[in-house]
Amino acid sequence: DGGITQSPKYLFRKEGQNVTLSCEQNLNHDAMYWYRQDPGQGLRLIYYSQIVNDFQKGDIAEGYSVSREKKESFPLTVTSAQKNPTAFYLCASSIGQGQAGYTFGSGTRLTVV
Amino acid sequence: AQSVTQLDSQVPVFEEAPVELRCNYSSSVSVYLFWYVQYPNQGLQLLLKYLSGSTLVKGINGFEAEFNKSQTSFHLRKPSVHISDTAEYFCAVRNNNAGNMLTFGGGTRLMVKP
Numbered sequence A: 001d002g003g004i005t006q007s008p009k010y011l012f013r014k015e016g017q018n019v020t021l022s023c024e025q026n027l028n029h030d031a032m033y034w035y036r037q038d039p040g041q042g043l044r045l046i047y048y049s050q051i052v053n054d055f056q057k058g059d060i061a062e063g064y065s066v067s068r069e070k071k072e073s074f075p076l077t078v079t080s081a082q083k084n085p086t087a088f089y090l091c092a093s094s095i096g097q098g099q100a101g102y103t104f105g106s107g108t109r110l111t112v113v
Numbered sequence B: 001a002q003s004v005t006q007l008d009s010q011v012p013v014f015e016e017a018p019v020e021l022r023c024n025y026s027s028s029v030s031v032y033l034f035w036y037v038q039y040p041n042q043g044l045q046l047l048l049k050y051l052s053g054s055t056l057v058k059g060i061n062g063f064e065a066e067f068n069k070s071q072t073s074f075h076l077r078k079p080s081v082h083i084s085d086t087a088e089y090f091c092a093v094r095n096n097n098a099g100n101m102l103t104f105g106g107g108t109r110l111m112v113k114p
Helices: none
Strands: A004-007 A010-013 A019-025 A031-037 A043-051 A054-057 A064-066 A076-078 A087-094 A108-112 B003-005 B010-014 B019-021 B024-026 B031-038 B044-050 B056-058 B064-068 B073-078 B087-095 B102-104 B108-113
Touching: A004 A087, A010 A019, A019 A031, A019 A087, A019 A108, A043 A064, B003 B087, B003 B102, B010 B019, B019 B108, B024 B073, B031 B064, B031 B073, B044 B056, B044 B064, B044 B073, B073 B087
Parallel strands: A010 A108, B010 B108
Antiparallel strands: A004 A019, A019 A076, A031 A043, A031 A087, A043 A054, A064 A076, A087 A108, B003 B024, B019 B073, B031 B044, B031 B087, B056 B064, B064 B073, B087 B102, B087 B108
8 A cells, every 4th residue: 555654653862963754655746745743733844845856944944954865755854953853743745736635644753852 | 825724722522412623714716625633643634625516525434524615614524423533633725826735724622522
């Protein structure tokens, strides 16, 4: 079955460390997105990519970086510059002109220890 | 810029009672509309969507939503809820003139009580 896979499901980071969250899709979707979710704050867009080798900042890109070297993969790095990284991170993908909406991964919960 | 407002952050309801989760959007052009459900520690799943045609849309798990263009609303309803419907629900809008990006509402937590 096609889908979008995020790994790991749980991730612990020490202060000052960079960590990378994986997002892989086998849906042949062109666009991919990263969202951050905090309690009571809904979804906030971090980065998105409409095509390979191109990506755009979302509303809260500071302290994060991404790459899009392959259509299937859109990893997110949470850098030490992100002062409050503890959150639930969601990856999504979409195709064409958006009639199908987004397909979401199951999320990664990042905790700073 | 378009926006999506979910008027209730939390909706408590007893099991087997009907429920309506409200969603209003701001857009001057035609839109695609979506409702997603999120169970704890999981991603979002598509419940239903409106693209065109009939304004009453039926989705999974017995949910339905009605598109009202004049009121720019897309409220989600279920005639009889179950404990298992306890989750966070998100309304989303795609502006047909803005590529394939979705704008999400802030979410409504549905709490079904026995």
